[in-house]
Amino acid sequence: MRYTLDEHVRQDPRILNVYSAARRIYDSESRYHHNFDHVLRDLYRALVIAADEAPVHYSTLIPSVLLHDIGFSDPSFERLGHDVAGAHLAEDLLGELGYEQMLVEAVSHCIRAHKGKAELPETLEAKILYDADVLEKAGLVYLILGGKIVCEFGETIDDFLKRESADRKNELERGFYTRKARELDGGRLEQVSSLLSRIKVEIKEIRPDFGICEKDLWSEKIPYPSV
Ligand SMILES: [Fe+2]
Ligand SMILES: [Fe+2]
Incomplete structure (x- = not known):
């Protein structure tokens, strides 16, 4: 497989922690479609798109893709939308994993904007996540x-x-x-x-x-x- 996370994890080992946490959350939900397989398909597409763009901040892009649908794991998604509910969850999770505030906010924007509803994508990483998810x-x-x-x-x-x-x-x-x-x-x-x-x-x-x-x-x- 041409696009893997190996090099990105070498550059930023925190990606592995996000990967493990995301997998745990999706697997505990066992949803038919919005599950870890869907996230991995989006992740592959996002890496393909990102290879065509420069410069991409992978420490923002990869956690954003991995966490973009975790909002479905919180009952508040029915009221807030899974984009906004997921952004709240991701902010808490990344804070616990020691992410700095600027990066937390960058990931939060990507997740809020991935449906083009709560927010429109403004950063390159948000645009790549949006495109990768629509391509599904x-x-x-x-x-x-x-x-x-x-x-x-x-x-x-x-x-x-x-x-x-x-x-x-x-x-x-x-x-x-x-x-x-x-x-x-x-x-x-x-x-x-x-x-x-x-x-x-x-x-x-x-x-x-x-x-x-x-x-x-x-x-x-x-x-x-x-x-
Ligand atoms: Fe979604
Ligand atoms: Fe999705």
Whole structure:
């Protein structure tokens, strides 16, 4: 694997402490999608993007990616959003790990800005994290990950489509911040967005095969005929 943490850990051994703490937090939650595997995918993408940019402050970028979704581990995420809840948790955790205030604030900004909602990314590291996380949704395989998200949140397909369509629309309007992310996307985010729109239409239509719409099929118990 071309992009690894080895050199970064040699440069800043504290990264290993953050890695271990982050892994513990995500593993204790066992979420279907927002888990340590998702974080590692984002981390790899972030390192690919960062290699195309200079100068990147890896002591900010790597902890930010590792901790960006820990907000889901705190019940306050439903009220604050997992971006803001995660920033609070990361500030406490990095303080305990001996990080200086400036670095804590830099990581906190990246986490708050990773959805482009609570804050917009202002620093290069925040822009790289944002792009790496949005790229997770680029490509049709995201529809399979989408099934995991529906299960994780215990929501209907309709809930999922409303939120995800709005998010994709905002992301497409905003665009990627880095050249490398635009190249890696290659128009796949747009494909996902248009497919979500098609599914939104389909679940409101009556199917010809068994005469019930997908929305009802998903959200209600269907009384199947006995045989
Ligand atoms: Fe997130
Ligand atoms: Fe994420």
